[in-house]
Amino acid sequence: MTASSQNSVESKNSLSRLAPLEAVLFDVDGTLCDSDPLHYQAFREMLLEIGFNGGVPITEDFFVENIAGKHNDDIAMILFPDDFQRGIKFLEDKESMFRRLAVDQLKPVNGLDKLRKWIEDHGLKRAAVTNAPKANAELMISILGLSDFFETVILGSDCEHAKPFPDPYLKALEVLKVSKDHTFVFEDSVSGIRAGVFAGMPVVGLTTRNPEHLLMEAQPAFLIKDYEDPKLWAALEELDKKGGAHPA
Incomplete structure (x- = not known):
């Protein structure tokens, strides 16, 4: 690799070119909290009840490929291609089950509180941007104690197109x-990373549940395990050195 191409790779993977930083945007499911296992449990149990796939339980691979990160309208088309309205009703019931599970089981991604403090200390603006239904998004953000942290919550259903647009x-x-x-x-999802990249921003991908090779195909700036990952803090430190944040 030539020196110029090496520098190009480094600049693509760097956040320092954003200085002074103004805002940080977060997906919710799988990004603020490890919610996919709860969604998978709800889908697996409820699809089994209606005899989906000949009564064979869906696998995690099926969940990742066809469900994770997608908007419910798209999921309904995938699972119920011949009866969209049935799919929408099924997904409404599934979301109710998810919310019941979330109340007792939802946990933040490691290091979220540390990152929250860094963002607040730097006076940055912040928003949650999610394909989740409004009731789910509000519940998860509330359980995580972030209702006052986010200035706004943007729902895919309130836009002309949801992620991956x-x-x-x-x-x-x-x-x-x-x-x-x-x-x-x-x-944390392929569709979410694509949405951020298409919007012209660097995306830090979390490997909460989805395979690294799939996430890399969506071209994130870099991947981290969680918010304790040294790669993230090295990037934020570099950003600080280049001019840091521009308080709102």
């Missing part, structure tokens, strides 16, 4: 009145 992230930039050139995104 860039619309929800573009709307977040508009609502917060910040530039894509001074904002980055945290995401």
